[in-house]
Amino acid sequence: MTAEFVLTGASHSYGAGICALDGIDLTVEPGEHVAVVGANGSGKSTLLKMLDGLAFCTTGTIATAGRPLTEEALEDPAFRREFRSRVGFVFQDADVQLFCNTAFDELAFGPLQLGLDHDEVRTRVAEVAASLRIERLLDRAPYTLSGGEKKRVAIASVLTMRPRVLLMDEPTNALDPRSQVWLLDVLDEWKRAGRTVVIATHDLSAAAESCERMIVLSEEHRIVADGPPEEVLAQRDLLLSVNLVHEHAHRHGADRHVHPHAHEHEHA
C-alpha cells in the first residue's frame, strides 16, 4: 500500500532563514495514528502545515500517496480536489478555522468547495452535527460559541469532507476535561475506522493514549525519537533534553523531592 506521506530530508525555513524544520525523514503509513511532540517552536505546527500543503520544503521532498506535494502540484485542480478531500486539518486556534457566517455554513463550506450536490451537503452536515452533538449550535455565529463548542465545530467542519487523513494541531488545547475525553473517544473511533491521524501536541498523556507511534522533535527542529509511546516516554533523559519535561522540586514535610514534570498545555 502506498504511504500516506513520505518526507525525505525535508527542511523548511521562514523569511530570513529562520529554520523551522531541519532534515526530516518520515513515512506515515495509511491507518497509522502518529503523535508529534516537542517543545514550543520545535516545528510541530510547521510539519503539519507541510503535510497539508500549506507550507513547502525549502530543501528535501515531500510526497503524498505517491505524488510529490508541491505548490505547483496543488495548482492542478484535479490533484487539489483529491488531496483536499483526502486530507483534513484541524487548526490549533479554532477562531482561525471558523471564518463563516454560522456553524452550519462552516460545516457546509468544505463539501461545497468539493462541488457536491446541495442535498448531499445538507445530509453530510446533519450526519456530522448529530454524531458530534452540535445540532443546537448550527444556527449560531462562531464568535458566540464557547472554546469547547468552537473546537467541536472546527472538527466537524473538517469531518464533513470525509477525509481519510486527519491532521490536528494541539487538539486538546482549550478543551475542558469532559471535552478532552470526548475527543479521545473520537480519535479512538477514527482508529477503528482505519483513518490516518497525525496530531501535534504537548499533551503527552493524550498522545500516548490516542496514538501508537510517537515522534519527538528537538529544539533544533530535528526528529530525535520515533517509536511506540511507551518506549519514547521511558527515555527520561531524552524528554528532559528536548524540554518536554523538566525537573520539578517540592517538599514533603522536611524532605525535598525531585521528579520529572510535563506541561500538558501549549503556553500562549
Added chain:
Amino acid sequence: MIPALAHIGEAPPRRRGSVRSLARRTADAIGHAVAEVLENDELASGPGLMQALDPRFKLVSIVAFAVTASFVHSLPVLIALVLATMALAAASSVSVTSFAGKVWSSAGLFALLVCAPSATAWITPGAVLVPLGPASITAPGLLIASRLIARVIAGAGFGLLVIWTTRWTDVLRALSSLGVPDLVVATLAMTQKQIMSLLRTVENMHLARESRMLSTGSATENRGWVVDRMAFVARRSMKTADDVYDAMLARGYSGAMPSLIDLRATARDWAWMAAGVTACVLVLGIDRMVFPT
C-alpha cells in the same frame, strides 16, 4: 444573552469622585460594544413583527422606504414616517425610548450639524424667526432644515430597525440571495468576525495594563500606549488574515464561495411587501395632493 458573556458590558460600580483610567474606560466601552452586538442577536431572534419577516423582504423595504422618504416634501408626512418607524419598533418588541434615543442622538444630531447652516439667513433668506445677525434663523431655512432632519431620522430609523430585528447571519444570507457577490458577502462576514475577535484582544490588553498600573497614567503616556497597541493590533490582524486564508485553503477554497441559501418567502412576507408598496404610494399621494408645494 449567552450566560458566559453575561457579565460583559456591565459597568462596574463607580465611586463618587473617582477617576477611571483610560485602560478601564476603553475596556468597558469595548465590552459594552461586544455585549450590544450579542444583545442585538438576541433581540433579532425573539418574537416581533419585523423579526418574523424574511430578511430579503426587509432589505428591499429599506430601499423602498429610503426612496419614498427622499421624495416626500411635506414636514407633516415626514413626521408621520418617523412616527411609523416608532410604531414598527413597538410592534417588534424594541424599546421605543431606546430606539428613539439612539436614532436621534446619532443620525438626528449628525443631520442637525449638517443642516444647521441651511436654517440661517446666510444660506436661506426669508422672514427672520431668531435674529442672530448673519446667522439669523429664518422661517424657510428652518423648514428646509427640519425636513432634512426628519428625512434622515425616518430613513436611518427604519434602516436601524431592520438591522436590529435581523440577525447578522440572516442579513448576509439575504445579501447573498439578492445577488450580492459571494466574495463581498464572505468579506463582510469575516470582517465582522475579525472585529469581534480584535475587540476582545484589545479589551484584554487594556485590562492587563490596568491590572499592573498603580496610577491612571498621564495623558501623554496613555496616548503613546494606545498608538503602540494600535500598531500591535494591526500586525496581529494581518497575521490572523494569513492564518484564516490558510484555513480556507485547507478546506479546498479555490476562489469561489458557494453557499446554501435556505430562505423561503411566506404569505406573511408577501403581505408585508404588498402593505409596504401600498403605504409608499399612499404616502407619496398624500404628500402631493394634501400638502402640495
